[in-house]
Amino acid sequence: MAEPSGHPLFTEALRVINQAIEAHRDASPWREIVASTSGRRGPKVFSVAIHEGDPPRVVDRYAVRMHEGRFEVVEQGRLEAAPDWQVSVDHLRHLVVKPGEYMEAPAKLDLGWLEQRLGIGPQPKRRRGWRIGRVRRPS
Numbered sequence: 464m465a466e467p468s469g470h471p472l473f474t475e476a477l478r479v480i481n482q483a484i485e486a487h488r489d490a491s492p493w494r495e496i497v498a499s500t501s502g503r504r505g506p507k508v509f510s511v512a513i514h515e516g517d518p519p520r521v522v523d524r525y526a527v528r529m530h531e532g533r534f535e536v537v538e539q540g541r542l543e544a545a546p547d548w549q550v551s552v553d554h555l556r557h558l559v560v561k562p563g564e565y566m567e568a569p570a571k572l573d574l575g576w577l578e579q580r581l582g583i584g585p586q587p588k589r590r591r592g593w594r595i596g597r598v599r600r601p602s
Contacts, residue, residue, distance in 0.1 A: 470539060473513065473525060476555040477534045479562040483569040484532050493569065495583040497532030506530035508537060509580065512546035513555065522552065529577070548576050 487493045500507055511525040524546070526538040554573075558565060565571055 469523070472552070472555050472559060473511075473523070474536060476558040477527070477536065479558050479565060480572055480574075481533045482562070483565050483572060486566055487569050488532060492578055492583060493532070496529075496574075496577060496581065499581045499583060500529045501531050507581065509547040509577075510542050510544040511548045511550065513550055513552060515552040519551070547580055 484493050484496065488497050498504075506528045507530075508526055508528050511527055512521045513523040513525070514521050524540060524542045525536055526542055528535045528537045558572075
């Protein structure tokens with residue numbers, strides 16, 4: 464069987480990601496991802512850049528929508544927006560070739576960018592106190 468490439472590779476990788484999220488939708492952070500893209504909050508659209516080689520060069524761009532915890536391709540081709548998700552062709556191939564690995568351990572999907580974009584991931588701590596930004600006077 465021939466290995467998928469281009470658009471079929473990307474759509475097959477999204478299918479694997481969707482299955483992994485669906486299988487673990489009752490666990491964190493997948494529960495929060497599904498909740499933040501469902502109901503009144505509506506679908507979210509993200510831009511994706513697929514790169515390959517060293518140094519990386521962009522070989523394709525997509526707009527994907529996430530609704531009810533599922534990714535769907537909206538548009539392929541030239542997108543003006545900066546990419547929310549940059550993924551390598553090798554990573555997509557690995558997703559398609561070994562889907563069971565990602566079904567068992569969905570943390571390997573490396574969707575930290577999505578958590579950050581949806582505002583559900585760990586946020587950096589802000590320094591607190593009245594002294595922040597103040598210059599210490601010499602004694």
